[in-house]
Amino acid sequence: MKSGFGLDLARPSRRHWLGYLLLAPAVLLIGLIIIYPLIVSVDISFQNVNIARLDQPRRPFTTANYERLFSSPDFWNASWITLKLVVIVSLFCFLLGLGTALLVNNKFKGQAFARLLVALPWAVPEVIAVVIFAWMFDSSFGLMNWVFIKLGFIDTTVNWFSSPVAAFAVVCVTMIWKGYPFVSIMMLAGLQSIPDDFYNAARVDGANAWQRLVNITIPSLMPVLGVTLILVMLWVFRDFSIIYVMTGGGPLKATQTLSIMTYEQAFGFFKMGYASAIGVVTLIVCVIASRLMIGRAPDNI
Amino acid sequence: MAGIHIENVTKSYGQLSVLKNFSLEVSDGEFVVFVGPSGCGKSTMLKILAGLEEASSGTIRIGGRDVTDLAPGDRDIAMVFQNYALYPHLTVRKNMGFGLKMRGTDPTEIDKRVTEAAKILGVDHLLDRRPKALSGGQRQRVALGRAIVREPQAFLMDEPLSNLDAKLRVHTRAEISALHKRLGVTTIYVTHDQIEAMTMADRIVIMKDGAIQQIADPDTMFKKPANLFVAGFIGSPGMNFLRATVNTNGPSPAARIFGYDVPLRIPQSFAGREVILGLRPEHIAAGPGAVTFDVMPRLVESLGSEKYVYVDVPVENRVEAARTGGDERRADTIIARLINPDERVTEGPIKLSFDPARLHLFDATTQASIE
Ligand SMILES: Nc1ncnc2c1ncn2[C@@H]1O[C@H](COP(=O)(O)OP(=O)(O)O)[C@@H](O)[C@H]1O
Numbered sequence: 001m002k003s004g005f006g007l008d009l010a011r012p013s014r015r016h017w018l019g020y021l022l023l024a025p026a027v028l029l030i031g032l033i034i035i036y037p038l039i040v041s042v043d044i045s046f047q048n049v050n051i052a053r054l055d056q057p058r059r060p061f062t063t064a065n066y067e068r069l070f071s072s073p074d075f076w077n078a079s080w081i082t083l084k085l086v087v088i089v090s091l092f093c094f095l096l097g098l099g100t101a102l103l104v105n106n107k108f109k110g111q112a113f114a115r116l117l118v119a120l121p122w123a124v125p126e127v128i129a130v131v132i133f134a135w136m137f138d139s140s141f142g143l144m145n146w147v148f149i150k151l152g153f154i155d156t157t158v159n160w161f162s163s164p165v166a167a168f169a170v171v172c173v174t175m176i177w178k179g180y181p182f183v184s185i186m187m188l189a190g191l192q193s194i195p196d197d198f199y200n201a202a203r204v205d206g207a208n209a210w211q212r213l214v215n216i217t218i219p220s221l222m223p224v225l226g227v228t229l230i231l232v233m234l235w236v237f238r239d240f241s242i243i244y245v246m247t248g249g250g251p252l253k254a255t256q257t258l259s260i261m262t263y264e265q266a267f268g269f270f271k272m273g274y275a276s277a278i279g280v281v282t283l284i285v286c287v288i289a290s291r292l293m294i295g296r297a298p299d300n301i
Numbered sequence: 302m303a304g305i306h307i308e309n310v311t312k313s314y315g316q317l318s319v320l321k322n323f324s325l326e327v328s329d330g331e332f333v334v335f336v337g338p339s340g341c342g343k344s345t346m347l348k349i350l351a352g353l354e355e356a357s358s359g360t361i362r363i364g365g366r367d368v369t370d371l372a373p374g375d376r377d378i379a380m381v382f383q384n385y386a387l388y389p390h391l392t393v394r395k396n397m398g399f400g401l402k403m404r405g406t407d408p409t410e411i412d413k414r415v416t417e418a419a420k421i422l423g424v425d426h427l428l429d430r431r432p433k434a435l436s437g438g439q440r441q442r443v444a445l446g447r448a449i450v451r452e453p454q455a456f457l458m459d460e461p462l463s464n465l466d467a468k469l470r471v472h473t474r475a476e477i478s479a480l481h482k483r484l485g486v487t488t489i490y491v492t493h494d495q496i497e498a499m500t501m502a503d504r505i506v507i508m509k510d511g512a513i514q515q516i517a518d519p520d521t522m523f524k525k526p527a528n529l530f531v532a533g534f535i536g537s538p539g540m541n542f543l544r545a546t547v548n549t550n551g552p553s554p555a556a557r558i559f560g561y562d563v564p565l566r567i568p569q570s571f572a573g574r575e576v577i578l579g580l581r582p583e584h585i586a587a588g589p590g591a592v593t594f595d596v597m598p599r600l601v602e603s604l605g606s607e608k609y610v611y612v613d614v615p616v617e618n619r620v621e622a623a624r625t626g627g628d629e630r631r632a633d634t635i636i637a638r639l640i641n642p643d644e645r646v647t648e649g650p651i652k653l654s655f656d657p658a659r660l661h662l663f664d665a666t667t668q669a670s671i672e
């Protein structure tokens with residue numbers, strides 16, 4: 001029997017060492033690419049920095065950025081816009097996503113093609129989606145003005161991107177179009193994991209289609225629903241490219257969300273400290289919101 | 302409570318014909334078991350009865366009412382599924398009351414009936430748990446409870462015991478039988494296990510490849526199997542089969558097995574015909590008897606109270622495996638089941654005997670029983 005200092009990782013009492021060992025590179029990498037910038041940005045948000053440079057000495061500690069932030073009407077406006085966008089886009093993504101998932105979950109001819117069609121917007125790069133929608137809502141030769149005039153909803157062409165309400169609506173539509181396929185794909189996966197016999201049992205028990213949806217489908221989807229909802233909300237919360245390319249935050253800051261505002265402060269006005277403060281607040285709100293929602297998720301299944 | 306009347310029901314999935322002309326009359330309060338190997342169409346027939354599948358043709362009446370084109374919920378039947386299909390997000394109480402709630406029954410009435418059913422099944426202490434916090438046996442009871450609170454005209458059960466371990470299965474089998482006696486509700490029970498069929502059924506419907514082979518009570522099924530398939534399916538270990546040609550060397554028709562001419566009680570006209578003789582393992586005895594033959598056992602298994610003696614079959618008596626309905630047993634061996642054997646049966650040559658009156662005769666080509 002050798003009682004040396006052999007590193008026998010197969011021993012039950014040592015088995016977890018191997019786990020830590022294997023995790024180490026990933027943890028280091030995450031630390032490097034996520035935690036470090038996070039710390040830097042928190043640090044900067046407490047300094048009066050314009051253009052952040054790591055080789056410069058620290059500025060004195062100050063909470064001026066946060067004071068300015070919370071007293072700025074722009075910040076509250078952006079928060080309100082973000083909240084509206086998150087609620088509206090998530091809601092419609094869910095209705096559309098669940099609806100299309102239920103549709104393509106049925107057996108019919110061309111089902112595979114229909115599924116492909118539903119998932120298509122997901123595969124389109126955001127910037128290209130924006131270009132398509134920007135063209136559709138173009139004031140002089142866009143598709144939507146033509147359709148709405150033909151249908152008699154409006155009598156003169158609407159200039160979508162100069163009216164605050166219309167611009168906000170266009171951004172919503174674009175984001176919903178881009179976001180619902182993800183919900184649809186997740187819901188479809190969830191739907192397919194529900195055993196047929198749940199539905200059979202319910203049918204024998206006399207439940208009609210609506211009762212089956214409410215009593216079986218939705219509760220069975222709850223776990224997937226919760227996670228998907230968080231992911232979609234976070235996506236809307238921090239999405240930048242759609243709004244930036246489409247409206248740049250305008251008109252009259254009607255589509256200026258927190259992420260647009262962060263960008264503008266950082267790279268438009270070069271107020272890195274101030275921008276970092278917005279970023280930190282956004283992060284805190286995101287973390288709290290997702291914690292709340294995971295905590296709320298029913299503990300079935 | 303009601304009788305069930307199934308008339309000429311067929312079912313095909315495209316080219317595949319799953320049920321062929323299924324007709325059955327189930328009287329009020331009867332316990333009928335559908336039995337057959339996996340894939341023979343038992344579940345399909347049950348689903349058609351429940352209205353979960355559409356029959357390709359034929360009619361179904363429950364309690365005199367034509368339900369062929371009625372939705373499952375309007376047929377007034379309850380079904381127990383193999384994997385129980387309990388809703389994971391609902392408590393046992395809500396699971397059991399689900400059917401009543403869907404029908405808009407008054408909540409106090411639901412509560413009363415659920416409590417009552419839970420008492421009958423001994424799950425009243427589990428009512429506020431979720432299904433995942435129950436054992437297999439408890440889930441099974443809850444599934445039964447969900448069926449009985451509805452007080453339907455008939456119960457349909459699809460292999461409700463197959464997810465239980467062997468011991469619990471025997472126990473629950475007896476409980477379902479007792480429950481049926483107590484409630485007296487017409488029940489159709491599907492299983493692939495012939496022992497369940499034999500112990501529980503008032504009448505057995507034995508199926509193969511979508512066709513009914515025989516409908517009879519368990520005793521008749523055992524004593525007078527209609528064909529080779531039924532004979533091989535019912536009983537454990539299964540019936541031994543021997544191939545022989547009827548000869549008239551002696552005064553009456555006889556078949557030569559194990560080198561002996563065994564007289565058969567059939568008309569002279571059978572001379573020259575090829576037949577299959579069936580002999581149940583328990584009808585072979587140790588020691589001399591009406592027909593005695595000396596054999597060298599290949600293997601002797603002792604189960605304590607009984608011994609299984611495996612004996613090689615002479616080449617001319619072997620039946621091709623396909624004939625015996627896919628029985629996985631080897632066609633070149635027969636089994637003798639000796640009950641309370643004495644110590645003589647060990648290694649070495651032994652004398653076995655049987656009574657020729659116990660022989661079952663089957664036509665080698667049609668496989669039907671010869672009376
Ligand atoms: N939806 C379906 N489509 C095609 N074939 C099916 C379908 N359902 C069942 N079958 C076939 O029907 C036959 C009978 O199935 P089933 O009734 O489930 O058998 P079992 O007797 O084991 O319950 C099987 O061969 C099965 O493959």
Ligand SMILES: [Mg+2]
Nearest residue numbers: 343344345460
């Ligand atoms: Mg089955």
